[in-house]
Amino acid sequence: MKKWIAGAAVFAAAFAAQAKDIVDTAVSAGQFKTLATALQAAGLVDTLKGPGPFTVFAPTDEAFAKIPKAQLDALLADKAKLTAVLTYHVVAGKVMAADVKAGAVKTVQGKDLTVSTSSGVMVNNAKVVKTDITADNGVIHVIDTVVLPPM
Structure with missing residues (x-):
């Protein structure tokens, strides 16, 4: 019995990892x-890191590099504006690529993103370059541009 419990604990730890x-x-x-x-x-x-689920349109390092350094540094220093920009990249719920439809989608920030599917999937002016990176509390779709909420 002890061996089974030890084996189950190792399996549970491996699964959690x-x-x-x-x-x-x-x-x-x-x-x-x-x-x-x-x-x-x-x-x-x-x-x-919370329970979610969340759908995150995640800009790559290259996407952030499109923002001039002084502007990016200012954004990183302004917590309120930064929070608004980042939460504009997040949608409540887990939306897989197969479920994406053209139209407006409400973000956690409160404003809508515009999704188009006519020439690949676009989120506002950002192209979705990779989809369906699953996590235990949602999904990530990779985008090539940082999208900014309407001010």
Whole structure:
């Protein structure tokens, strides 16, 4: 019986180690360092480690590099504005690529993103370059541009 319990504990630990939330999944991908820094600066890490589910349109490091350095530094220093920008990339619920439809979708930030599917999937002016990176509390879709909420 002790061997079975020890074996079950090892299996449970291995399974828990495989389960990753959205933040851990993004960090392990290696192309979202700026996003991870921004989430930390905005105090949103714990939220995206929460139960969700969430759909995150995640800009890559290259997407953030399109923003002039002075403008990006100013954004990272302004917690309220940064939070608004980051939560504009998040939709409540788990929306897989097969479920995406053209139209407006309400973000956690409160404003709508416009999704178009006529020439690939676009979210506002950002192209979705990779879909359905699953996490235990949602899904990540990779985008090539940081989208900004209407002010």
